[in-house]
Structure formats: C-alpha cells, structure tokens
Amino acid sequence: MALRGRSAIITGANQGLGLAIARRFIEAGANVLLAARGVERLQQAEAELKSHARLGQIIISQTADVSRPESCQALVRRAREALPNLTILVNNAGVYGPIARVEDNNWDEWVQALQINLFGTVLMCRAMLPHLREQRYGKIINLSGGGATAPLPRFSCYAASKAAVVRFTETLAEEVREDRIDVNAIAPGALNTRLLDQVLAAGPDKVGQAFYERSCRQREEGGAPLEKGAALAVFLASDASDGITGRLLSAVWDNWAELPARQEHLAKSDIYTLRRIVPEDRGQKWQCA
Numbered sequence: 001m002a003l004r005g006r007s008a009i010i011t012g013a014n015q016g017l018g019l020a021i022a023r024r025f026i027e028a029g030a031n032v033l034l035a036a037r038g039v040e041r042l043q044q045a046e047a048e049l050k051s052h053a054r055l056g057q058i059i060i061s062q063t064a065d066v067s068r069p070e071s072c073q074a075l076v077r078r079a080r081e082a083l084p085n086l087t088i089l090v091n092n093a094g095v096y097g098p099i100a101r102v103e104d105n106n107w108d109e110w111v112q113a114l115q116i117n118l119f120g121t122v123l124m125c126r127a128m129l130p131h132l133r134e135q136r137y138g139k140i141i142n143l144s145g146g147g148a149t150a151p152l153p154r155f156s157c158y159a160a161s162k163a164a165v166v167r168f169t170e171t172l173a174e175e176v177r178e179d180r181i182d183v184n185a186i187a188p189g190a191l192n193t194r195l196l197d198q199v200l201a202a203g204p205d206k207v208g209q210a211f212y213e214r215s216c217r218q219r220e221e222g223g224a225p226l227e228k229g230a231a232l233a234v235f236l237a238s239d240a241s242d243g244i245t246g247r248l249l250s251a252v253w254d255n256w257a258e259l260p261a262r263q264e265h266l267a268k269s270d271i272y273t274l275r276r277i278v279p280e281d282r283g284q285k286w287q288c289a
Contacts, residue, residue: 002238004029007058007083009075011066011124012093014041017143017188020226021090021233022049028234031058033079036093039063058083066093066120067112072127080131087135088237089128091121091142091165097157099202110157117161118168125172129181138181139237142169144248145187149274154208166248166274173246182245184236189224189252224252232256247272 008025012018014036022032026049034049036042046061053059062078064071079086097113098105121142132138146152147159148166166185173183200219204212228251235241235256236249243263249256249272259266266272279286 001029002234002240003088005085006088006237007031007033007079007086008088008090008237009033009035009079009086009124009128010090010092011035011064011075011120012143013061013090014038014045017226017229018090018092019045020230021092023052024227024230024234025088025237026053026057026059028238029054029057030088030237031083032060033075033083034059034061035064035066035075036061037063037065066091066124067115069123069127072120072123075124076127076131086131087137088139089124089132089141090233090237091124091140093120094143094145094162095158096155096199097161099154099199099206101154102156105156113157114161117158118164121165122168125183129176132181133176133179136179138176138179139241140169140172140181140183141233141236142166142183142185143188144169144185148185148187148248154206154211163274169248170246170273177245180242182236182241182243184241184245185248186229186232186236187248187250187252188226188229188232189250228252243267248274 003025008030010018010022010025010032013022013034018036022034022045025032034042034045042061042063046059050059060082062075064075066072094117095113098109125140142165144166145158145162147155148162152159169183169185176183199207199212199215232249232251240260244259244266254272
C-alpha cells in the first residue's frame, strides 16, 4: 500500500501501459483519475478498475486531449475537486506519429504527434504545477521511450519528442527542486502494445526491414512486461523515492529499487541523465584545433 492516501492523474490510461500503471496504483492504495481520448475504452477501463478497488477508493475518468491547454486545465480542476491529497501526475499519453523517412512524412501528422508527446507533457505539467507548488510536494512521472537515447530511423517525430521529454524532465526537476517536487522519466522497454501493432501493420517498406524483423521477434517473444514499467511508476510516485529527481530510468535494465540507498551519490552525479559524449569518455585524447 505504498500509495495509500495519495491521488494521481494518469493520462493515456485506457489501455496498454497507462492502464497497467493505473491498475498498480490502485493496488497500492491510490485514488486515480483516468484520462484518455477514446471514450469507450476509457469507460471500460474505469469499470474494470472499480471492480478491483478497495472500500473508499476513488476511481474516476475524464476524456481529454492533452495537446489542448484548456483540456489539461479541466483535468487538473476535476482531480482537485474529486480527489484528496492530489500529489501525482503520470504523463503517459503518446503516439508514434507518422512512420516514414522524414521528407516523406505528412507534416500535419508530424506536428500533431509532437503536440501530443511533447506539448501534452509540458501542458499537463503547467496545469498541475501551481497545485503542487502550493502543497510544496509532488511527483511528476513522464514516459519516455527508446527513441530518446538512440537514433530511430523513420520514426523521427517519436524519437525527437521523446528525447525532448527527457531534457524537459531534467530541466523542470531543477526548477521545482526547492518545492520538493520530484520529476522523473521512465523508459519502459519494448512493449507489446498498440504501438507495436502499428509498426507491424505499416510493414517493412515503411518502417525498414531491420526494425520490422526486430518487431516481429518482439511480438513472438512477448516484449518487456508492462508490470515492470508500472512497478517503477509506483516507486517514483511513493515516498520511497523522495529526493530522486531529474532522472531517466529504465524499468527493465536499471536497479532502481536500490536507488534510495544510493541517493547521496546519485545527487552528485549525472548518472541516468542525457549527456554529450566527448572523446575522453571513450579513452581518447583528441587535441582542440
């Protein structure tokens, strides 16, 4: 019951990882506002989660488009009115966007994906921050992805937006540190969700033969468990992670459960952050011109 007495807003919560996070939050004792664009699936998710809730737990839902400032403001307003001790924001809403070489992408679709993945994260933070600053405590969890740390050909908008989310996470963490608001990003691993379905439906000509074959293997092998990303989200939303902020954590590869014991060292380092690699980092001593 690591989140007993706490309340959270979770975007993109009607399916996939967002729904898995919501499920784990409820198991951990939290009250939850589920947000997503798809009405029918959102209602189904709310009904399912309510069937597993404990007596007194509050589970509500609201349709929202996180790319619109007024929609984000309305979400936070509803959560403040309906949920006690609102301390957690999970920015999970995201899309792949157009899949093709950058010059072949539909520009309107490229911009729309950026508005959801990056602007949606920023807008939700902007809407939530006055409340968290007022409380002088809070947890913001942003979902990143594989495109943040390595090139992702033919997924230029997704890669660029997710890298931007990580740098925004690091920057915001410094802005709100004195208000005891922790801001972190999660890399959940390669998941078998609707995004994978989109890749397979697009086919090798659009996504590239190598990426398509890798995605087929992922489908067969099961991909990264949703539960790993959901468990990391619970940790970052709980008081066990207080003071851990400005980090990009891999749900699959990082030993994040031990971070509280390493917090002093972590705070003095750039571990789990995006940084430029210079020759000295790779044992080279190149002279400046």
